[in-house]
Amino acid sequence: MCHLLCCRVTEVLRLQFKHIDLDSGRVQVGELKKQEKILKPLTDTAKTFFTQLRDNAGHSEQRTRRCGSRGYVTYQDSWGWSADPEAFLFPATRKDATAKHMNKDTASAAIRRARASFVPPAGTDVKIGNIRSHSSRQRAINDLKVTGVSAPVGKRFARIVSDRVWEGYGQLTTDQVDAGLKQAPAFQQMQNEIYHDA
Numbered sequence: 001m002c003h004l005l006c007c008r009v010t011e012v013l014r015l016q017f018k019h020i021d022l023d024s025g026r027v028q029v030g031e032l033k034k035q036e037k038i039l040k041p042l043t044d045t046a047k048t049f050f051t052q053l054r055d056n057a058g059h060s061e062q063r064t065r066r067c068g069s070r071g072y073v074t075y076q077d078s079w080g081w082s083a084d085p086e087a088f089l090f091p092a093t094r095k096d097a098t099a100k101h102m103n104k105d106t107a108s109a110a111i112r113r114a115r116a117s118f119v120p121p122a123g124t125d126v127k128i129g130n131i132r133s134h135s136s137r138q139r140a141i142n143d144l145k146v147t148g149v150s151a152p153v154g155k156r157f158a159r160i161v162s163d164r165v166w167e168g169y170g171q172l173t174t175d176q177v178d179a180g181l182k183q184a185p186a187f188q189q190m191q192n193e194i195y196h197d198a
Contacts (some may be wrong), residue, residue: 001015002134002136002137002140003136003137003140004043004045004049004136004140005029005040005042005046006045006140006141006142006144006157006158006159007040007159008032008134008137009027009104009107009108009134009135009136009137010032010104011030011032012090013088013089013090013101013102013104013107014030014079014088014090014101014146015027015029015030015088015089016034016085016086016088016089017081017082017088017089018085018086018089020042020049020050020194021055022042022047022051023111024038025041025042026040026041026042027039027040027046028040029159030159031173032159035161037161038159040157041157050064051132054081056081058078058079058081059078059079059081059095060076060077060079061076061077061078062074062076062077063075063076063118064079065113068117071165074134076170081167087129088100088101088102088154090102090107090143096179112182115128115131119130122131122140124173125173125174125175126185134149137158138169139173140158140161141154141158141166141169142169142176142177144157144158145169146176146177146179146180147179147183148183151163151166154166
């Protein structure tokens, strides 16, 4: 969700079901870092993603984890789409939690656990050890930049105020550089003229 919405983990963890308006194609992201709440447009992919979650009443997946002397245990990991608009997408799991939503430390711990069994897609340069809670948003910003989304639109969508922050945000992956070069026919033509027409 962080990648789809180009949101910080803390922004996604604070989302309530009432904040996702599939009819208008908007999501309301709450205030954070001295910024007021904002309505973000849902891309077609994000709208389809949330619609499928709603229509399927959530998502369930079988997972395996190591449980000490018991070895590896398979369990059903389920997430439900709540009928209560006030409910959080990611409610707190501890009974003694002060907030009603999951906190960033819990999400970060889940990401660390997921890294242990994550296998990156073949032919990519994903560095598993570098995956952090902010990696999805950073990748989303890189995707905005490499596909040529204008700085004003990209900054607004990513909730970045400073030009300097926008320009210095993240490093492009090899796959993103490859996609960007393939979208530059003038560069391809120039190389062709230099090396094949000589």
